[in-house]
Amino acid sequence: xAEFWNRFKNDRLAMGVxxxxxxxxxxxxxxxxxxxxxxxxxxxxxxxxxxxxxHWFGTDQLGxxxxxxxxxGGRITILVSVLTMVVTILIGTxxxxxxxxxxxxxxxxxxxxxxxxxxxxxxVLILAIVGILGMGITNIVLATVIAKWAWYVRMIRSIVIAFxxxxxxxxxxxxxxxxxxxxxxxxxxxAIGEIAVLxxxxxxxIILNISALSFLGLxxxxxxxxxxxxxxxxxxxxxxxxxxxxxxxMAIFMVVAAFNFLGDSIQVALNPKINKGFSTKRYSxxxxxxxxxxxAVTQ
Amino acid sequence: xxxxxxxxxxxxxxxxxxxxxxxxxxxxxxxxxxxIEAGTCVGLIGESGSGKSTLARLIMGLEKPDRGSILxxxxxxxxxxxxxxxxMSVVFQDYMASVNPRYTVVEAIAEPLYASGAGKDVDRHIxxxxxxxxxxxxxxxxxxxxxxxxxxxxxxIARAIATNPRxxxxxxxxxxxxxxxxxxxxxxxxxxxxxxxxxxxxVAHDLQAVSHLCNKILFxxxxxxVEELQSGELAMAKNQxxxxxxxxxxxxxx
Numbered sequence: 001x002a003e004f005w006n007r008f009k010n011d012r013l014a015m016g017v018x019x020x021x022x023x024x025x026x027x028x029x030x031x032x033x034x035x036x037x038x039x040x041x042x043x044x045x046x047x048x049x050x051x052x053x054x055h056w057f058g059t060d061q062l063g064x065x066x067x068x069x070x071x072x073g074g075r076i077t078i079l080v081s082v083l084t085m086v087v088t089i090l091i092g093t094x095x096x097x098x099x100x101x102x103x104x105x106x107x108x109x110x111x112x113x114x115x116x117x118x119x120x121x122x123x124v125l126i127l128a129i130v131g132i133l134g135m136g137i138t139n140i141v142l143a144t145v146i147a148k149w150a151w152y153v154r155m156i157r158s159i160v161i162a163f164x165x166x167x168x169x170x171x172x173x174x175x176x177x178x179x180x181x182x183x184x185x186x187x188x189x190x191a192i193g194e195i196a197v198l199x200x201x202x203x204x205x206i207i208l209n210i211s212a213l214s215f216l217g218l219x220x221x222x223x224x225x226x227x228x229x230x231x232x233x234x235x236x237x238x239x240x241x242x243x244x245x246x247x248x249x250m251a252i253f254m255v256v257a258a259f260n261f262l263g264d265s266i267q268v269a270l271n272p273k274i275n276k277g278f279s280t281k282r283y284s285x286x287x288x289x290x291x292x293x294x295x296a297v298t299q
Numbered sequence: 300x301x302x303x304x305x306x307x308x309x310x311x312x313x314x315x316x317x318x319x320x321x322x323x324x325x326x327x328x329x330x331x332x333x334x335i336e337a338g339t340c341v342g343l344i345g346e347s348g349s350g351k352s353t354l355a356r357l358i359m360g361l362e363k364p365d366r367g368s369i370l371x372x373x374x375x376x377x378x379x380x381x382x383x384x385x386x387m388s389v390v391f392q393d394y395m396a397s398v399n400p401r402y403t404v405v406e407a408i409a410e411p412l413y414a415s416g417a418g419k420d421v422d423r424h425i426x427x428x429x430x431x432x433x434x435x436x437x438x439x440x441x442x443x444x445x446x447x448x449x450x451x452x453x454x455x456i457a458r459a460i461a462t463n464p465r466x467x468x469x470x471x472x473x474x475x476x477x478x479x480x481x482x483x484x485x486x487x488x489x490x491x492x493x494x495x496x497x498x499x500x501x502v503a504h505d506l507q508a509v510s511h512l513c514n515k516i517l518f519x520x521x522x523x524x525v526e527e528l529q530s531g532e533l534a535m536a537k538n539q540x541x542x543x544x545x546x547x548x549x550x551x552x553x
Contacts, residue, residue: 166399167391167396168396168397168398168399168402168407170356170359170389170391170397171388171389171391171397171458172411173359173360174359174360174361174380174387174388174389175384175385175387175411175414175415176380176381176384176385176387176414177410177411177414178414186399190399190401270401
């Protein structure tokens, strides 16, 4: 773990992205202290204001302060998406490892249940579940977890199966290592990079998903601020006031991108081969745009 | 001598992967019988695809046979391993894939030690093991990708003998090393066997290496053991496949 941290620390992008995400999260947590206005206070005379000193990000179609709404909206967007991600990945990891490690009938049972879940289109399933349970944030989290877990079980199972074929796990079995030891020391440590990437991509996808549900009126209820809903409200006036989409759009874009880069960096930092310095190249949008990443230190 | 391992009528087949979904199976092992006495070295020879590695994996209890029995002193492999932790071990052909890339040399060697419950003085023990297999102490904290093939295979051997095993499966353990390193490793294996009284199952396709190390040589051909010879009487082979194989070895004179 110390070496992971060492490599992570020397990766400028990783540190930058972590710092950014920490900043966004703390801004969201401290929203009541920082927000200049009440996010739901309307002032219809002041609607569609451009950025100014009194309203940094301008105002929306009801004259509400966009900066305040972004700060408050981050609380819901990030909290809900991270919560959903943690729950889905947890279920996916537990079931995926069980299925991939034990194979046989255990695997068959878990996989057939997954197949049943996967045979429903996930968007329709979410709509159906929210339709049954009613609207609201809790139900959205629940519906997203129910619709997505099977997919992660499949992904993580296939990662685990690839590891199970390696000789060091065969050796560990012959040497009499316990199942728990093999799962913890070989499977989870080996797969955590890929799981981290899945998790961060998942968070990004869930942010978009919640926005879509808010748009359909099934998620966050107005006037509560939420980035996706702000974007969708702005969409209605896209032709007359395109600037309205900028703040929530950028907020979603930057957080989603940050989560993706973070996943990327975790994967790089977890791979000891990078120490050699022969594969420090990172194939990402970021490096394409902003040049090379600092070389990892050799021991 | 006491029998360590007895295999009777062992059969194993795999589902054929193909486009017709017929579910047809490829028979890998078709009635294998063999016994291994404690303290001997048995060589298992056969061409690629003859089922050598499958047999080795079945013996180690990593896969289940379709039919037949594999018994270690009367117990199935998994049970035997449970009762005798660290008493069975294995060295693989692909040394790069047999050590977890996230483990340092010390961690890799310590793994079977902790698994078998020998928790005390692990560091000192590992130092001795490294000396035994002819490695420097300096490599202790290196990762597998920072070692040469020969060094890494020595680490694998050190790991395999760490718990004073009674039985080691050498699954093509020297095949992917270059010739000069091969002979060093062979010498090392021989020396360890004499010192520690280990039973070897030496799976290989290199007849010279096998005849150098083993007391008894088995020829596996099309899923069956077609010939069983003592290492001194290789010329007495009766089976045509074994004869061909023996004849194909390039005579090597110094």
